[in-house]
Structure formats: C-alpha cells, structure tokens
Amino acid sequence: MEPAADDLVFALPAAMRQEIIDHARQESPRECCGLISGVKEHARRLYRLTNLAVGNSLYEIDPREIYELEFREMPNHGTEVLAIYHSHPASPAYPSATDLALAFWPEAYYLICSLVDPVAPEIRGFRLAEGRVREATILFEEYCG
Amino acid sequence: MVTDGAVHVLIPTPLRRFTAGEAKVVSAGATVNELLDNLGAGFPGLGERLRDDDGQIRRFVNIFVNGSNIRELQGADSPLHAGDEVGIIPAMAGGR
Numbered sequence: 001m002e003p004a005a006d007d008l009v010f011a012l013p014a015a016m017r018q019e020i021i022d023h024a025r026q027e028s029p030r031e032c033c034g035l036i037s038g039v040k041e042h043a044r045r046l047y048r049l050t051n052l053a054v055g056n057s058l059y060e061i062d063p064r065e066i067y068e069l070e071f072r073e074m075p076n077h078g079t080e081v082l083a084i085y086h087s088h089p090a091s092p093a094y095p096s097a098t099d100l101a102l103a104f105w106p107e108a109y110y111l112i113c114s115l116v117d118p119v120a121p122e123i124r125g126f127r128l129a130e131g132r133v134r135e136a137t138i139l140f141e142e143y144c145g
Numbered sequence: 146m147v148t149d150g151a152v153h154v155l156i157p158t159p160l161r162r163f164t165a166g167e168a169k170v171v172s173a174g175a176t177v178n179e180l181l182d183n184l185g186a187g188f189p190g191l192g193e194r195l196r197d198d199d200g201q202i203r204r205f206v207n208i209f210v211n212g213s214n215i216r217e218l219q220g221a222d223s224p225l226h227a228g229d230e231v232g233i234i235p236a237m238a239g240g241r
C-alpha cells in the first residue's frame with residue numbers, strides 16, 4: 001500500500017464525520033452512500049443519498065439524485081462535488097477492486113467508512129483515478145464555516 | 146454548426162476536460178444516439194466515455210432527457226426535439 005500522498009489533504013468537519021458514521025450504522029448490513037459538496041477544498045454540506053444496488057456488497061447512488069445535485073442544487077449554491085462516501089459494513093476502509101473499477105469522478109475524494117470495529121468506525125479517504133489508489137490525509141476538524 | 150434541433154447538453158464535472166471546461170454545450174440530433182454521434186465528433190475523447198466499442202451506452206453512464214432517465218424512455222433511440230435539455234451523469238458506485 002502506498003503511503004498517503006503529500007498533496008492530498010482533506011479537512012472533514014467533525015459533524016460530517018459523525019453523520020457518515022451514523023448513516024453507515026443505520027444502513028448496515030447494507031452499504032450507505034452520499035456526497036459532500038464544497039467550495040474548492042472546503043466542505044459545505046453533506047447529502048445522504050439512496051443506494052439503488054441490490055444486496056449488501058455494492059452501492060450505486062440513485063443517478064437522479066446526482067443529476068439534481070450536480071446540475072441544479074450545487075450550481076445554485078456555487079458548490080461542487082468534493083467527496084463521495086460509502087460504507088464497508090464488514091470490510092476494511094480501503095477501496096475494493098469494484099470501487100476502483102467504478103470510479104468515474106477522479107476529482108472527488110472517495111471516503112470509505114468501515115464498521116469492522118463496531119465501537120471504533122474508521123473513515124479513510126482516497127483519490128481513485130486511472131486504476132490508481134492514492135490515499136489522502138484526512139484532518140478531522142470542527143466545523144470551519 | 147447547429148441549426149434546427151439544437152439540444153442543450155449538461156456536462157458533469159468529470160467530463161468537462163473534454164469540453165474545454167464548459168458545463169453546458171449546444172449540439173443536435175433527432176435521437177440520443179445521433180446526439181452522441183455529434184458529441185463524439187465535436188469533443189474528442191468524450192464519445193468513448195459514453196459508449197462502448199459496440200456503440201452501446203455504457204452501463205455506468207446515465208443520460209437524462211428533460212430530467213427523465215432514457216432507460217425509462219426508449220434508451221438510445223429516445224427522440225429529441227429542439228430546446229431539449231440532455232444531462233449526462235457518470236455513476237457513483239462501487240462495492241466492498
């Protein structure tokens with residue numbers, strides 16, 4: 001595994017970290033999913049989204065929800081997709097082969113929340129592009145507005 | 146060159162590298178397939194992202210016409226009319 005890339009640092013507000021963990025726990029054993037909008041590298045808003053995939057080992061965000069966010073909601077707020085999150089209810093917080101094969105948003109951070117340790121969920125973040133995994137350093141911080 | 150049948154195409158962030166950063170482009174076509182032909186010709190590299198080598202729209206590419214997913218319309222044969230708004234959404238998907 002490659003070490004975290006020096007140039008990839010993602011500041012995740014503490015409230016959003018908690019929201020992802022809450023979402024993952026509520027959906028388990030299914031995978032939860034959603035996205036975080038932002039301005040440049042600053043997280044602005046978290047959206048819980050619908051996982052249309054069948055079963056417990058895949059996620060596919062409802063494309064209609066992405067359409068509304070990408071072409072209506074986020075342009076209206078001057079934001080863009082900053083991060084896409086999903087959960088791994090029973091596997092580590094590291095991109096699977098499927099995650100890598102289906103990564104079509106190379107400018108976004110892919111956040112993965114693992115519930116392998118139920119009392120200590122782990123969130124890690126990555127850039128996934130051209131078959132390559134690059135880990136980001138996540139700074140868990142208080143909301144900075 | 147677009148005359149009658151002009152269609153507005155919403156380009157998602159990850160595909161804007163093929164449209165010189167433009168979030169919306171104007172193209173044309175009587176069907177989604179024709180529109181994709183024109184987009185592929187006008188924006189090198191974009192066509193391959195949307196359709197596979199057999200010309201089928203990729204499983205993890207979603208295309209909307211005036212807000213309706215073409216998989217709930219007539220797929221690639223869905224008709225287009227002047228002034229329609231077509232949006233392209235690559236999947237956000239994966240697994241464990």
Ligand SMILES: [Zn+2]
Pocket residue numbers: 086087088095096099112239240241
């Ligand atoms: Zn995954």
